[in-house]
Amino acid sequence: MTIVLEKPAPARSGPGAPPPHDDTPARGARALRALGRLSRLTLTRSVVVLALFALWELAPRWELADRTFLPPFTEVAAAWWELALDGRLWENTEASLVRSGLGFGLAVLCAVPLGLLIGWYRPLADLLNPLLELFRNTAALALLPVFILLLGIGETSKVAIVLFACTWPILLNTVSAVRTVDPTLIRLARSMDLSAPRLLQKVVLPAALPTVFTGIRLAGGTAILVLVAAEMVGAKAGLGFLINSSQYNFAIPQMYAGIITISALGLLLNQLLLWAERRLTSWRPQPRG
Amino acid sequence: MTAKINLRAVSKAFPARGGRESVLALDGLELDIGAGEFTVVVGPSGCGKSTLLDLLGGLDRPTSGEILLDGAPVTGPGLDRGIVFQQYALLPWRTAAGNVEFGLEATGTPRRERAALAREHLELVGLGGFEDRHPHELSGGMRQRVAIARSLAYDPGVLLMDEPFAALDAQTRESLQDELLRIWERTGKTIVFITHGIDEAVYLGGRVAVLTSRPGRIKDVVPVELGEARAAHADLRSSPEFALHRRQVWQLLHEEVDRAQELEREAVAR
Structure with missing residues (x-):
């Protein structure tokens, strides 16, 4: 979204002074129209979410849903605020952020270079492809018991499962991105006698970046999903732990507060990655504002 | 005029589908290109024009024969040649x-x-x-x-151009052709320009090498002498001198285009 809000031009300073711009009324009208467009856009984007919250608030109050299991939204918000004030919310969010950040970051650092190599050297791709297909089609969470058995229930197994789950979307997208780089660009680089590392760095990586980022965004969603599940199985902190332990202790509003925090975190991460993607691929024609 | 590029009996064969026999794309090309010369290679589609350019650029190696650049054989790509795709x-x-x-x-x-x-x-x-x-x-x-x-x-001393204006509309193409001639005169590069357009070949070329349809051989090399006509006519393309050269190249190419289409029909029917 790139709407520039122009400040309305200042009013005339004196009766004799010429207007600062001849087109002052036009500019003002344009600014007003932009403001109108912006508020309309905000409204369209938030109206469904607001309706959901309203339904959540009213359903228990009108006894359409059991109040014990689905407390009204305001009660959940109050519980969230309480958790935020006594520091438990941040403590658990921090634990989750560190684990998912570490696993996700390591996955990006490993999978992108690896994907470039696999995509570039065809024999390597042919060799590894069956293995990649096997791992990609194995649900990461099915391997959670294996990770716990091998790495214990501490931080290592949680970071490792996030790393594992995030690797595949990034790796597979990078490999296919390298495969689909415009062959003319490769011919150009070869005609200039570029060495293979230079060619990867200057042509293949930038050309592959948009598709690589699709994989990274997918991995971002996976990171949170897998982590929360891992934290529900065995952990002493984290948002998954908060949700699970709240449920065990019958602190239902707190449970919902944890859930809301996770979805907000997921949204935030996706926005962050979108922003990074736009920054890095700003040369591409933007399809829409 | 010293020779910048020499083609010595250059042939190129590609493994055919199925891998049983190979298809000959270029067959015994012999051509000397002088330093600072503007040479156009024209031929019917599928005659191996682009293969020739790949060989000159060092992106591919000839099956037999050799290409000399400043007297030394071309063994790979290099910054002494620039390709325009x-x-x-x-x-x-x-x-x-x-x-x-x-x-x-x-x-x-x-x-x-x-x-x-x-x-x-x-x-x-x-x-x-x-x-x-x-x-x-x-x-x-x-x-x-x-x-x-x-x-x-x-x-680079040599500019290799692979149908660079083929994707452009007619007006843009003509203005770029003029621009290219101006740049060539200013920089004195040796240019090898590949095209399937007869008008383009005659307009640009100092010499026009006509290739046969597959396998590509050099059928003839037509020297284009439009020096005086270029100065005399504002619209060179409609001058009688231009028409003369155009007809000459057209006749050489004409039979080859027919033969290429015949080959294509056979290939599809098989």
């Missing part, structure tokens, strides 16, 4: 200046010099002021100008 081959994430600098980075030119050279060469192709535009913001003709500037900037 039909599809422009611009890096879409780089600006016009960034694309021109791409070749200069390969030669190891210092950063400040690169920027100056990029500006100078964009100006040479008539794109002064467009340094910061990305390829998607430029028209097809402008993109090809950037590609030409890129190939000129790192100063």
